[in-house]
Amino acid sequence: MSSPTNRRVCIVGAGAIGCTLAARLGASGQPVNVLARGQTLAALRDNGVRLTDLDGSHHSPVNTSHSTAELGEQDLIFICTKAPALAGLLPTLGPLIGPETVVVPVVNGVPWWYFHGLPGRFAGRQVQAVDPDGALSAALDLQRILGCVVFITAESEAPGVARSDNPHLMILGEPDGRLSERLHWVRALVEQAGIEARASEHIRDPLWTKIIANLSSNPLSVITGATLEQLYGRADLRGVVAKIIQETLLIAAAYGARIAFDPETFMKLGADMGAVRTSMLQDYGHGRPLELAAIGDAVIELAGYQGLGMPVTQDILTLARFRGEQPTAH
Ligand SMILES: NC(=O)C1=CN([C@@H]2O[C@H](COP(=O)(O)OP(=O)(O)OC[C@H]3O[C@@H](n4cnc5c(N)ncnc54)[C@H](OP(=O)(O)O)[C@@H]3O)[C@@H](O)[C@H]2O)C=CC1
Ligand SMILES: CC(C)(CO)C(=O)C(=O)O
Structure with missing residues (x-):
């Protein structure tokens, strides 16, 4: 496992939330890789990522590519796309994933991993509305996932540029409730970026x-x-x-x-x-x-x-x- 200073962190999806995270992490000194495409990719390459929030303006260069193979294995991936994009996206993430990679979906709604790690009568069930026929569960090993609930409001002003007018809070937790080592270092990394971050034993x-x-x-x-x-x-x-x-x-x-x-x-x-x-x-x-x-x-x-x-x-x-x-x- 790499040390806190040289962890490879990737933001997948550089819209309102992805740019907020990328800008705060980058401005805190954490190098950031960004998987992006189209106009957003070009804007991030040329201008880096920009965010205006309650603490002022943040600007950071980022290493960006449309190619997962080019970005390579990561220690931590924040998935910041909308839910409907997941079915197309998850099967393409392979080159980013190594044996220890932590994947944090920063996505609203009932997550496809909802029943993962839960004991009882629903153990192992799939939520059909978000994971029809288990395609998402099959595309990404559920053990990689660290749960996340995001209390941030943000809007994209232009490609690679976000604005957020409320305080930031992210709550992180293992699907099975463990206070794991990875939960602690991911929480610390987010907190270091000036985003209030809490670890929860009951992420649901x-x-x-x-x-x-x-x-x-x-x-x-x-x-x-x-x-x-x-x-x-x-x-x-x-x-x-x-x-x-x-x-x-x-x-x-x-x-x-x-x-x-x-x-x-x-x-x-x-x-x-x-x-x-x-x-x-x-x-x-x-x-x-x-x-x-x-x-x-x-x-x-x-x-x-x-x-x-x-x-x-x-x-x-x-x-x-x-x-x-x-x-x-x-
Ligand atoms: N915005 C907000 O205030 C809040 C949002 N959320 C949640 O956070 C999640 C992200 O939301 P938000 O940031 O607003 O979404 P956006 O639509 O602003 O951003 C999503 C980004 O993901 C990119 N993307 C999608 N698929 C791919 C792909 N295959 N490869 C590369 N990039 C891809 C999109 O690119 P492209 O433009 O090219 O399609 C877009 O830049 C959602 O679940 C949302 O509900 C939660 C709290 C508040
Ligand atoms: C801002 C908020 C909390 C509104 O429900 C949100 O999560 C969103 O816009 O998707």
């Missing part, structure tokens, strides 16, 4: 909190065009949001999530985040695929395994999917 607890955040805001933001401030702050929209939160809390509880979750406090915090456009609303605006399977369908699937329904959430997902499919809507 913050995961459910984040699922509630996404499910109560992202699909509704596509239907309405509303920002977080509006969704969580306006009395009319809060009524719908509160129903989705209640439905999702029941599913989280059925899976044993230990979260202290007060919907009123949560909505106040959400409204205080300001005029933030969810990542799904950004995708909608660009005509990109929406993460409805990971953020929505997968939760409905998990609810079904417990014999529970989510009628309001299901309706909102139907409307968001319809809106996302309209060719004239972008």
